[in-house]
Amino acid sequence: MNQTQLLKINGLKQYFPIRGGFFGRKVNDVKAVDDISFEINKGEAVSIVGESGCGKSTTGRAILRLDEPTEGTIEFNGVDLLSLKRKDMKKARKDLQIIFQDPYASLNPRLTVRQIIYESMDIQKHVKRQDREARMFELLELVGLQRHQADLFPHEFSGGQRQRVGIARALSVDPKLIVCDEAVSALDVSIQAQVLNLLKKLQKEMELTYLFISHDLGVVRHISDRIIVMYLGKIVEIGDNESIFENPKHPYTKALLSAIPVPNPKKKSERILLEGDVPSPIDPPQGCRFHTRCPFATDLCKEETPQLRTTDGMTENHQAACHYINEIDFEKVKARV
Amino acid sequence: MANQDEKLVKSEASFMRLRTSPKMRSLKGFYRKLKRNRAALVGGYLIILLMIIATIGPFFLSHGINDVDYTVRLQPPSSEFWLGTDHNGRDIFSRIIYGAQITLIVGFLSVIFGGVAGVVIGIVSGYYGGKIDAVIMRIMDVLLAFPGILLALAIVSILGPSIINVIYAVAIYSVPSFARIVRGSTLATKELEYVDASRALGASDFRLIFKHILPNVTSPLIVQATLSIATAILTASGLSFLGLGAQPPSPEWGAMLNDGRGYMYDSGYIALFPGLAIVLAVLAFNLFGDGIRDALDPKTK
Numbered sequence: 001m002n003q004t005q006l007l008k009i010n011g012l013k014q015y016f017p018i019r020g021g022f023f024g025r026k027v028n029d030v031k032a033v034d035d036i037s038f039e040i041n042k043g044e045a046v047s048i049v050g051e052s053g054c055g056k057s058t059t060g061r062a063i064l065r066l067d068e069p070t071e072g073t074i075e076f077n078g079v080d081l082l083s084l085k086r087k088d089m090k091k092a093r094k095d096l097q098i099i100f101q102d103p104y105a106s107l108n109p110r111l112t113v114r115q116i117i118y119e120s121m122d123i124q125k126h127v128k129r130q131d132r133e134a135r136m137f138e139l140l141e142l143v144g145l146q147r148h149q150a151d152l153f154p155h156e157f158s159g160g161q162r163q164r165v166g167i168a169r170a171l172s173v174d175p176k177l178i179v180c181d182e183a184v185s186a187l188d189v190s191i192q193a194q195v196l197n198l199l200k201k202l203q204k205e206m207e208l209t210y211l212f213i214s215h216d217l218g219v220v221r222h223i224s225d226r227i228i229v230m231y232l233g234k235i236v237e238i239g240d241n242e243s244i245f246e247n248p249k250h251p252y253t254k255a256l257l258s259a260i261p262v263p264n265p266k267k268k269s270e271r272i273l274l275e276g277d278v279p280s281p282i283d284p285p286q287g288c289r290f291h292t293r294c295p296f297a298t299d300l301c302k303e304e305t306p307q308l309r310t311t312d313g314m315t316e317n318h319q320a321a322c323h324y325i326n327e328i329d330f331e332k333v334k335a336r337v
Numbered sequence: 338m339a340n341q342d343e344k345l346v347k348s349e350a351s352f353m354r355l356r357t358s359p360k361m362r363s364l365k366g367f368y369r370k371l372k373r374n375r376a377a378l379v380g381g382y383l384i385i386l387l388m389i390i391a392t393i394g395p396f397f398l399s400h401g402i403n404d405v406d407y408t409v410r411l412q413p414p415s416s417e418f419w420l421g422t423d424h425n426g427r428d429i430f431s432r433i434i435y436g437a438q439i440t441l442i443v444g445f446l447s448v449i450f451g452g453v454a455g456v457v458i459g460i461v462s463g464y465y466g467g468k469i470d471a472v473i474m475r476i477m478d479v480l481l482a483f484p485g486i487l488l489a490l491a492i493v494s495i496l497g498p499s500i501i502n503v504i505y506a507v508a509i510y511s512v513p514s515f516a517r518i519v520r521g522s523t524l525a526t527k528e529l530e531y532v533d534a535s536r537a538l539g540a541s542d543f544r545l546i547f548k549h550i551l552p553n554v555t556s557p558l559i560v561q562a563t564l565s566i567a568t569a570i571l572t573a574s575g576l577s578f579l580g581l582g583a584q585p586p587s588p589e590w591g592a593m594l595n596d597g598r599g600y601m602y603d604s605g606y607i608a609l610f611p612g613l614a615i616v617l618a619v620l621a622f623n624l625f626g627d628g629i630r631d632a633l634d635p636k637t638k
Contacts, residue, residue, distance in 0.1 A: 064537045090539035098537045106530040110552055119548070123538045169534065 003041040006209050007063070007177060010037045012072035014058050018282065031281050032058040034233035035072075040177070040209060047212040047224035049256065051278055055233040056213045060179040063211070064098055065089060076177070094124045097170035101182035103162035107154040113140070113165050114150045120172045127172075139168040142205075144198060160191035167198065171206070179211045184219060196223055217260050221245055226317075229253050232289040233281055235308060239318030247313070249320035251294050254330060272330065288323070296328050370632035377628015383621035391437040400428035402435045402588045411604045420610045423596055429607065432588035433614050439589050440618055443504055443573040444566040450508035451569075452562050455515020456554070460546055462516065463523030474520070477513040485510050489572050493581045500573075500589065503582040507569045518561050522554040556633040563626035567619045574615050590615050 015029035033055040040046045048056040062069045065081060074081045076092065084092060100106035107116060117136045121127040127135050137147050143164040154162055163183065170178055180199065184192040200223060202208060214220050220227060227244040229237040229252065237250040248254045255272040274293045279285050288306050291297040300323055308319040311326055322328075371377055400418075406426035414421045420429040462473040480488065492506035526532065532549050540548075574591025576582035583589030585596070590611040597608030 061533075066533050066536060093537060093539040096537070098534065100530040100534065102530055106534055108531045108549055119535070119540075120538045123535070123540050123544070166534070169538075173538065 003043075005039055006042045006044075006077065007040040007211075008073075008075040009039070009059075009063070010073045010075070012036050012059065012062060012074065013070045014055070014062050014067060015070045016067075028282055031233050031284060033062065033069075034284070036230070036233075036235050037072075038228055038235065038238060040211060042176075042209055043203075043207060044226060045203065045210040045212060045224045046226045046228065047214060047220040048228045048230055049214060049217060049220050050230035051215065053232075053278060053281065054230040055281075056215075056230050057181050059230075060098065060181045060211060060213045063177075063179060064093070064096055066098075090124075094126060094173045095176040096179070097173065097175040097177070098179045098181060099163070099166050099170050099183040102186055103159045103166060104154075104186075106166050107162055107169075109154055112151050112153055113145075113168075116154075116165065116169055117172050120169050124173045126174065135172070139171055142171065142202070143168045144194075158191075159187050160195060163187060163191075163195055164198070167195075167202070171202070174206070175208070177209045177211065179213065181213045182215070183212075185214065185216060192219065199223065217256065229256065232278060232284055234289055235321065236290065237318075237320040238308065239315070239320075243315050243318040247315075247318075249311075249314060249318070249325045250290075250322050251296055251328060251330075252290050253320070288321075296324060298323075367629075367632050371628055374628045374631060376624045377632070380621045380624030380626075380628060383617065384625055387437055387441060387618060387621065390434060391441050394434040394437065398428075398431045398434060400431040402432050403427065403586050411600065411607075413604070414606060421604070421606045423593070423607045424600060424604075429593070429610055432593060433590065433610060436588040436590045436593065436611065436614065437618075439500065439583065439587065440570055440574070440615075443500065443507070444570045444618075444622075447504045447507035447569045447573070448511060448562050448565045450504065451511035451565065452515050452558070454508070455512045456519050456551075456558065458512065459516040459519025460523050460550065460554070463520035464527060464542065464546060464550065466524075470520075473516070477516050480510065480513045481517075483510070485568065486572055486575055489576060490579070490581065493576055498581040498584065500577070500583040500587065503573050503576050506576070507572050510572075511565045511569065514565070515558070515561060518557050519554050522557055523550055526550045526553040560626055560630040560633060563622055563629060567622035567626065570615065570622070571619050590618075 012033055013031075013035055014033040015031050017026045018028045018030060019025065020027040036055075036059065038046075048059060050056050058067065061067050063074055063076075063081070069082060072082075076096065079092070081089065081092060111119070114136060117139060118132055121132055121135070136150060140147060140150060145161065145164055145168070149157070149161075154165070157165065163186075166183075183199070184195050187195060196219065199210065203210060210223070212220065212224055221241065224241055226238070226240050228235055229244065229250065231252050237244065237248065237253045244253060245257065248257055251272070252274075255274050258271045272295070276293050279289070279292055285292050285302075287303045288294070288297070288301040291301040294301065304323070306321045306323045308321045309325070310316070310319050313326065314320070371381070404427060406422075408426065409418070409422050410424055410426040412418050412422040412426075418428050418430065420433065423429055423432075458473055458477070462470045483491075488510045489503070489506040492509055493502050496502040496505060527545075527550060529549075532545060535545055535549060573582055574589065574594070577587075577589045577591030578595045580592075580595065583592045585592060593611035594608050594615070597604070597606075597611065600607050
């Protein structure tokens with residue numbers, strides 16, 4: 001398949017300084033994202049999964065420059081977004097949009113849907129004034145809202161409807177890439193499915209590219225073409241949907257997958273239980289960051305940081321960052337729950 | 338059929354009730370809560386009364402504020418001079434009514450000046466953060482470290498005694514408290530996702546501040562402004578009492594208090610009535626301010 005690259009992230013680092021002392025000197029860094037690289041092709045839906053605090057949302061925010069990354073490049077259509085001046089960045093923002101997790105916080109409670117959508121059109125001057133209304137109604141219809149709801153305030157909608165408004169706002173500038181930051185996690189399961197199907201439909205109709213950020217593997221499996229697994233600011237495994245779900249190579253991915261509930265009460269699921277908490281991103285462990293919780297860790301893991309690599313039995317484009325991709329025998333640590 | 342029509346009308350009515358903007362809804366809820374607070378209501382009515390007196394009161398007076406008449410000096414309250422006369426034979430009641438104007442103007446103007454400056458400083462500080470924030474807030478801390486009246490006193494002694502300079506002085510010393518409150522709300526608001534959503538669309542700082550952040554700052558601001566007016570009135574009359582504010586023969590309440598100081602034993606009413614007026618004005622704004630603070634607090638129902 002001939003695919004064109006839309007987004008290329010290279011060596012992205014996002015450190016948040018911890019300030020303390022009298023004049024707010026920098027004391028330390030929270031290493032939220034520590035040197036990650038990946039690519040997204042046009043028309044793809046790529047997901048980032050991981051626990052809370054693994055840096056998945058930070059990555060999404062960095063792409064939109066909502067936080068200024070510490071290091072690295074973010075190439076969008078071949079242009080490094082981080083090198084753009086304010087004015088050029090504003091133009092580039094037309095192609096990049098974000099849908100947020102909390103449908104209650106992502107809409108200004110004082111503005112009606114009409115005002116919210118007009119605002120985004122105004123900022124980007126994307127739609128001519130006389131066409132605004134028609135376009136707004138079109139967008140509402142597209143996301144499954146009624147015309148008469150245009151002049152309602154956010155508090156008059158349900159969570160799912162609010163999320164649809166959020167999607168309409170993102171679409172109002174005809175973006176190429178949409179970052180969905182936990183876009184459905186705050187919704188009920190039935191509404192989740194509706195919104196996901198809407199997103200899928202829109203992807204087809206508008207040739208959108210998605211970067212999905214989620215901790216819900218069910219959602220991820222449903223929507224994504226490729227999956228990136230992150231742990232403590234690093235990518236531990238990356239591959240297409242099938243490789244990750246059917247042939248996971250990194251012990252962390254395995255542990256995550258084994259935590260998915262199976263819809264069969266009689267079947268005993270075999271789980272890899274991780275012990276302890278995620279270490280602090282202020283002072284991440286040396287070597288492989290997962291070694292403190294990995295049941296297979298050896299001395300090598302404590303010293304040397306594993307690189308992403310492809311070995312035998314892995315499809316092309318499937319990479320994992322573990323020293324023992326083929327040596328590990330998962331049967332040993334499975335616990336029957 | 339008629340029954341159905343009735344239902345339709347009812348559902349329409351309930352729909353209309355739903356269709357109010359959050360602004361209107363919160364305003365209604367605000368009034369409902371305020372009504373339950375007796376003291377605040379009394380404060381509110383007192384403020385309205387004060388304003389009416391200050392604007393139209395002077396037209397109904399039979400005595401001028403500077404009608405000096407030594408034949409009627411130091412008269413106790415009577416039917417001719419309702420609150421008595423001072424050592425120059427001037428009618429105290431008339432002077433207090435005129436004084437209300439000065440008091441309210443000083444109170445409102447100084448709070449408007451101080452408030453506007455405080456809001457700008459607070460928003461800049463909270464929105465941009467970093468070094469600007471650190472520097473601005475340390476300056477504000479320094480200003481806050483002075484007792485209010487002392488700072489105002491220092492400013493007036495530099496600028497020279499006059500009621501205009503009192504307004505400036507009170508404005509300057511009320512800046513830090515405004516700045517702090519606004520900075521706090523700004524910090525909380527700018528983390529909200531809808532602000533990020535607008536930023537992701539490329540909204541300018543100007544748009545973000547005025548459209549998304551400022552509206553969220555208004556309620557704590559109104560409370561602070563109301564309470565500040567009380568303090569401003571007190572400080573202004575304090576300075577005038579010390580001879581640093583309004584100069585004689587201005588009927589400023591603090592200055593009148595000072596006039597009456599020498600006659601406390603024999604004609605206490607000269608000092609008593611301006612004093613009472615100050616107490617009433619300050620009390621009104623304080624009660625009202627406390628009331629709207631409670632009414633705007635989302636935790637109370």
